[in-house]
Amino acid sequence: MANFDKEYEKSPIKTDCLELYLKEGILYCIYKETKELDIEKARECVQDRINYIGEQVYPSLFDITQVKHSTKEARDYLANEGNVGVTASAILVSSPMVKMAANIYIHVNKPKNPTRMFTSKEEAVQWLSQYKA
Structure with missing residues (x-):
């Protein structure tokens, strides 16, 4: 259990939509498999994240693979009111369809915080590091 305490700043949780954990000043939001993320699921995911972090703000990695x-x-x-508590967003993608959707999100929806898309978790974490408190 000692390694767990050192690895995470807060105990990881799993909700109906997400797996959330805080590690080295970065919030990881791993979306569970879903065919369609609609407004209801998006609101639920944001509420789960807010419940987890409370009043704190973090650079966040959103794994939407x-x-x-x-x-x-x-x-x-998600680009506007759903960005509460997020200083910067790294969106982790894998498939060409998800990559296209993430590009649309970044360029059309224009999130209110710095947002970039990545196919490498390590590169995403490295980029987010500049936004840590």
């Missing part, structure tokens, strides 16, 4: 599709309404929400 298992999300097949997101609605425009969900993307609009």
